[in-house]
Amino acid sequence: MHGRTGSGFFVLVLLLRPAYAAEPAAVPALSPPERAAASRVTAEEISAHTRFLADDLLEGRFPGTRGDELAVHYLASEMEAMGLLPGVPSRDGGAPSWIQPVPLVRHVSAVPDQIAFVRGAERLSLPTGPGTDAKVVVRSLGDTDHVQVRDAELVFVGYGIVAPEKGWDDYRGVDVRGKVVVLLNFNPPFAGDGVRVWYGRWDYKYLEAARHGAAGALLIHTTESASYPWQVVATSNRKVGFALPPDGEPRLPFEGWIAHDAAERLFAMAGRKLDADEAAARDVKARGARGIPLGITLSLDMPVRRERIESANVVGLLPGSDPELRSEAVVFTAHHDHLGLRSPAVEGQRNVYSGALDNASGCASVLAIARAAASAAPRRSLLFLFVTAEEQGLLGSRWFARHPTVPAGRIAADINSDVVNRFGRTSDLAMLGLGKSTLDAEVAAVAAAQGRTVHGDPFPDRGSFYRSDNFEFAKVGVPVVSVVGGPTYVGRPPGWGKEQVDRYVAQDYHQTTDTYPPAPASWDLGGAVEDAQLQLVVGLRVADAPTLPAWKPGDEFEQARLQAAR
Numbered sequence: 173m174h175g176r177t178g179s180g181f182f183v184l185v186l187l188l189r190p191a192y193a194a195e196p197a198a199v200p201a202l203s204p205p206e207r208a209a210a211s212r213v214t215a216e217e218i219s220a221h222t223r224f225l226a227d228d229l230l231e232g233r234f235p236g237t238r239g240d241e242l243a244v245h246y247l248a249s250e251m252e253a254m255g256l257l258p259g260v261p262s263r264d265g266g267a268p269s270w271i272q273p274v275p276l277v278r279h280v281s282a283v284p285d286q287i288a289f290v291r292g293a294e295r296l297s298l299p300t301g302p303g304t305d306a307k308v309v310v311r312s313l314g315d316t317d318h319v320q321v322r323d324a325e326l327v328f329v330g331y332g333i334v335a336p337e338k339g340w341d342d343y344r345g346v347d348v349r350g351k352v353v354v355l356l357n358f359n360p361p362f363a364g365d366g367v368r369v370w371y372g373r374w375d376y377k378y379l380e381a382a383r384h385g386a387a388g389a390l391l392i393h394t395t396e397s398a399s400y401p402w403q404v405v406a407t408s409n410r411k412v413g414f415a416l417p418p419d420g421e422p423r424l425p426f427e428g429w430i431a432h433d434a435a436e437r438l439f440a441m442a443g444r445k446l447d448a449d450e451a452a453a454r455d456v457k458a459r460g461a462r463g464i465p466l467g468i469t470l471s472l473d474m475p476v477r478r479e480r481i482e483s484a485n486v487v488g489l490l491p492g493s494d495p496e497l498r499s500e501a502v503v504f505t506a507h508h509d510h511l512g513l514r515s516p517a518v519e520g521q522r523n524v525y526s527g528a529l530d531n532a533s534g535c536a537s538v539l540a541i542a543r544a545a546a547s548a549a550p551r552r553s554l555l556f557l558f559v560t561a562e563e564q565g566l567l568g569s570r571w572f573a574r575h576p577t578v579p580a581g582r583i584a585a586d587i588n589s590d591v592v593n594r595f596g597r598t599s600d601l602a603m604l605g606l607g608k609s610t611l612d613a614e615v616a617a618v619a620a621a622q623g624r625t626v627h628g629d630p631f632p633d634r635g636s637f638y639r640s641d642n643f644e645f646a647k648v649g650v651p652v653v654s655v656v657g658g659p660t661y662v663g664r665p666p667g668w669g670k671e672q673v674d675r676y677v678a679q680d681y682h683q684t685t686d687t688y689p690p691a692p693a694s695w696d697l698g699g700a701v702e703d704a705q706l707q708l709v710v711g712l713r714v715a716d717a718p719t720l721p722a723w724k725p726g727d728e729f730e731q732a733r734l735q736a737a738r
Contacts, residue, residue, distance in 0.1 A: 202621050202709060205548065209712065210705040212544035215697035218592070218704070221250070221536030225508070226528035226688040233527060234512025235276060235414055235561045236481040243508045243535075244271065244484045247558045250539055251488035254546045259487030259555055260577055272485040274560050274571045276414045280477040281311045281319075281426075283411050289326070291441050291468045298434050302516075304402060308390065309409040310428030312476045315418050319425045319474040321352070324387045326438075326468045328354045330453030330461025332377045332389070338362055339459050346463025349385035352470050354435070357397035358633075360456055368399075368635030370643075370728075374429075375565055382422035388472070390428050392435045392446075399634040400677055405429045407511065407525075407682045414564040416571060417480070426472060442466040483509070483560040485568050487577060488542060492715065494551035500582040500720070501553040502711045503650075504541055505569065505641050506534035506589045507562030511682060521684070528688040530681065531562070534589035537704045544708055550715030552584055559641055562590075563682075569641035573648045581738035585611060585714050585721050586645035587653040587707050594695035595672050596664075597702060598657035600625045604637040608729070609651040610721045611714070618709045622702060630659050631673070649733035651721040653710060657699040 202210065224230075224246065231239035248270035258268040287308050289296045298307040312319050330342040332355040340360065359372030370376055374391055381389040395401050409429060430438070432446075439446040444466070453461045486508070492498030510527025517523040526532070535558055542556045555578065559568030576583065601619045606612055606628040616626045629636060637643065642652040659669030680686045689695070714721060723730040 200617065200621060202618070206709045206712060209544050209548050210709055212547070213540050213701055213704045213708060215694075215701050217540045217543065218533070218536045218697050218700055219694045221539050222528060222532045223688050223691065223694075225532035225535055226526040228524050228526065232512040232525040233508060233510045235483040235509055235564065236278060237512060239512070240483055240509065240560070244486055247486040247508060247535065247539070248488075251486075251542060251556060254488075254543045256488040256490055256542060256546060256556065259489035259557070270486055270488065272487055272572065272575070272577070274483045274485055274568050275417050276481050276483055276561060276567065277417055278479050278481050279311065279313050279413050279415065281411045281413075282475045283310060284472070284474065287470065287472065289438060289441065289468050289470055294441055296437060296441055298430070301406070304406050306406050306431075307434040308428060308430045309406060310388075310426050310472070310474070311409055311411060311413050312426045312474060313413050313415045314423040314425045316425055317476050317478060319472055319476060321387050321425065321470060321472040323469040323471055325351045326354050326466040326470060327351050328449060328461065328464040328466060331356050331359055331371070332380055333359060333371045334380055335362070335371055341460045342453075342463075343380075343384050344460050344462055348381070348463070350387050352388040352390065353381045353386045354430070354438075354466070355381070355389060355391050356450060356453055357391055357393065360454060364632075367632040368638070370635075370638045372635055373638050378424055378427045379422075382424045386424060388426040388428070388470075389424055390430045392432055393429050394432045396633075399631070400681055402431055404682045408563070410515070412515075414561055414567060416567055426474065438468065439466070442468055483568070485560055485572055486558040488556040490542075490545055490550070490554040490556075492551050492553040493549040497551045498553050499578070500584055501555045501578045502550075502584045502715045503555040503557055503586045503645070504538050504589070504707070504711060505557045505559060505586055505645075506538045507531050507560070507568065507641055508535050508558045509560050509563055509568070511563060514684065523684065525682070525684055526687045528686050529591050529594060529676070530686060531590055532688070533592040533594065533700070537589045537592050537700060537707075541704050541708045541711070545712065548712060550712050552715040553578075554711065554715060562641055566641055566644050569644040573644045579737045580648040580650055581733075581736035583645070583650045585651050585653060585711070586642050587711050588640055588642035589704075589707065590640040590654070591656070592697070593657040593699035593703055594697065595658070595661060595669065595699065596696040597662040597698045598624065598660055598669070599662055600627060600660045601655055601657050601703070601706070602627060602630050602659070604629050604642075604654040605652065607724065608727050609723045611651050611653050611710070614710045614713055614721075615653060615655060615706070618706045618713070622706060624657070624702075630670070646729045647732060649723075649729060649736035651723060651733070653707065655703060655706065657703050661699075
């Protein structure tokens, strides 16, 4: 079990950890009010909230289910008990609310057992399941009740990226309207070798394919290019999926993934070698794949049952103390949803996707931060936002970003918690998006006071900045903080932290094994407490600062900030 990590722990950290100081010279210590607030964040509280939210009673917190409602009401009642106020303003003369309804469209796709690929007299049938037996997974999140694709030709379009500022266009010279595009995961080295940017994310690739009128898209999976194994794809791309209501943005009739070994067979059927075409698509001199028709067709007849449901974001408010600045806010976020129940259930196996680390732990951390902040008196307001449907494509945070309770131009920063450090104290801190905004300095200063150094994403191939709720805030111009301790752990040998992360991704990420230990056991949350204390103090400093944070000149989100409504 972990030891206590309350006020004594935090002061002890400051006293005993000069060996890990970010600067050789003395660094500014935390102020007495900051130390007092930080001391209220405890491992016991993070543990207790995680234990409840990850309990089987909540059945995996899938949007629109009883477990989802339980999580929503738990989060709201906990914030009410802390003395926070409902964070959703009243409408039509009603009272303010803890709940921001989020309308979702649930799509249930009648996926066939196999999908056939045809070239002349040749036929390759690939299974769609069950589970990891699948070689291809498909579903529909489009605006249709029936996917009907007949003899649609497959076209390989490399990475499927159109990046004018990079001079890159994988769709150059090819018409894919009514066809099925086959895509590589990841992106060219736009930001350096092995660094994933927004163009390297699956959701971007599906959106770009839809913009070009494709009938469907299949992403070629490798563990290296996805940063997770095939089992995560099979788990996450189930027959049931969610989307926000149609808003005029193009959507594919169907989307999916194909296992790499199956893709090799597909390319061989076309008389091609996948590895050679992959290499050509990566050639930076070519600036795009120029489209390769494979001479293979696909037909898909897939009814889709669509229905409107409602989930919810949960919003708590600590009003600011400054009459002029209280209309601005620092937002702390975490997503409360996960993947629900395995369907169909497998007899004799665990069938609940508890999502203990992802992301009951993040919700627990934000609750602990909220309680610690409740006795503070920051000049700007603090919002504590728990969003739904992150696992479905950041839908809850996208809805809030489009319908904020505080205009985006008045949101000083988003401080996001998506998976806490469960492995113990660290001598370093990873900041996703380091170098993008003036928030770097705030994070570095607080980390230095803790005796920790700050670096960028230790796993840049995973593109983590673009795959959690902070991204939706960045898109509307809000500077963000997304941090987690590690991967260098106190008292552990070099490489130990990376081994723990890799093991989690390989074995537990989006699996039924992401559980919390039975009481009285728990994780080593000493590092999670330090991270939460840092997030709290950074939030309080931003709330008290005379000016709002900003993106660095030339950053991809700078214009959105300048244009954000106030």
